[in-house]
Amino acid sequence: MIQRSRKMPVRGFKSHLFSIWVMFALFLFVGFAVLLIILDIAYVDREAFHEALSSPEIWASAKLSVISSVTTVVICMFFAIPMGYALSRYRFPAHTLVDSIVDIPIIFPPLIIGLSLLIFFQTGFGNWLEKHGIEFVYQPAGIVLCQFLTAASFGIRTVNTAFDRIDPRLEHVALTLGCTQWGAFFRIALPMARNGIVAGAILTWARAFGIFGPLMVFVGAVRMRTEVLPTTIYLEQSIGHIEVALAVAVMMIAIAIAALVSIRLLGLRYES
Numbered sequence: 001m002i003q004r005s006r007k008m009p010v011r012g013f014k015s016h017l018f019s020i021w022v023m024f025a026l027f028l029f030v031g032f033a034v035l036l037i038i039l040d041i042a043y044v045d046r047e048a049f050h051e052a053l054s055s056p057e058i059w060a061s062a063k064l065s066v067i068s069s070v071t072t073v074v075i076c077m078f079f080a081i082p083m084g085y086a087l088s089r090y091r092f093p094a095h096t097l098v099d100s101i102v103d104i105p106i107i108f109p110p111l112i113i114g115l116s117l118l119i120f121f122q123t124g125f126g127n128w129l130e131k132h133g134i135e136f137v138y139q140p141a142g143i144v145l146c147q148f149l150t151a152a153s154f155g156i157r158t159v160n161t162a163f164d165r166i167d168p169r170l171e172h173v174a175l176t177l178g179c180t181q182w183g184a185f186f187r188i189a190l191p192m193a194r195n196g197i198v199a200g201a202i203l204t205w206a207r208a209f210g211i212f213g214p215l216m217v218f219v220g221a222v223r224m225r226t227e228v229l230p231t232t233i234y235l236e237q238s239i240g241h242i243e244v245a246l247a248v249a250v251m252m253i254a255i256a257i258a259a260l261v262s263i264r265l266l267g268l269r270y271e272s
Contacts, residue, residue: 037253040246048243057223058232058248064140065209065228072147072208073201076155080200084159085189089168105153113149114214117142140226142219147208155204162196163189199262206259210252 052058087099105113120126121137129136136142166189174184190197212230215221221231229252236245 037250040250040253044243044246044250048247052244052247052251055244057227058229058244060224061227061229061232064143064226065230068140068143068147068228069205069209071144072151073155073205075144075148076152076204076208077159077197077201079152080155080159080204081190081197083156084161084200085163085185087156087160088163102153102156105150106157109213110150110211111213111217114146114217117145117149117214117218137218138220138222138226140219143215143226143228146214146218147211150211150214151204151207154207155200158200158203159193159197162193162200165196166192202259202262206256210256 083102087095087102092098118137121130136145170192171184171188174188175181179187210230212234215226215228215231216234219226221227221235223235227235229248233245233248233252236242236248
């Protein structure tokens with residue numbers, strides 16, 4: 001009979017107390033979040049869901065939410081992929097400062113973005129853009145602009161992390177074998193970062209889909225024009241339709257959970 005040379009660590013009272021503490025904090029937070037979702041679902045009856053699904057205003061806001069958020073994701077990824085790669089592979093003066101500025105929209109309240117945009121379009125250059133037909137203030141295009149500035153940092157940071165996980169020596173080997181910088185990027189780095197880029201796109205979309213504050217300041221909440229699902233919740237609640245507002249909120253919660261689960265599955269696949 002083979003005797004084990006290593007003894008299992010003895011867990012004393014303090015170790016068990018530590019485990020109880022951390023698990024209590026975890027389940028208390030998760031339990032409260034789940035409780036809130038359950039209460040929201042229980043509060044909404046079938047008629048509220050039917051009213052929400054049959055309302056032309058809500059359907060229009062849902063359509064605008066999808067179109068604007070998908071457009072935002074495309075624009076964000078157009079910037080996130082080269083920016084994430086640059087932050088991962090290049091070191092330049094003020095790199096730390098630039099890297100920090102990228103994260104500013106994550107830290108600052110989103111309302112500041114809407115207010116800053118409103119001020120920008122009151123300047124000389126902003127007025128010049130408006131006079132030449134490039135209109136954003138209280139326009140549907142302003143929704144995409146708000147979503148882009150609010151959500152782009154999430155995509156950039158996720159893509160940056162994906163490129164950080166790739167060994168640069170693989171690209172260096174490709175360069176020594178005659179591959180150009182463009183070829184090394186598109187044949188080596190980009191395919192290997194694919195899952196991280198997709199996760200960044202999903203996270204960007206989820207963030208853009210749910211913003212509220214900047215939109216109220218910059219584009220307003222005009223029904224059938226600049227109304228999206230977050231502003232629908234506000235409008236329905238403001239006129240006393242609590243059940244309908246909660247029905248829309250429950251649908252958005254379901255979408256958010258689906259997006260987060262997709263990110264987790266992609267993350268597990270990326271790590272494997």
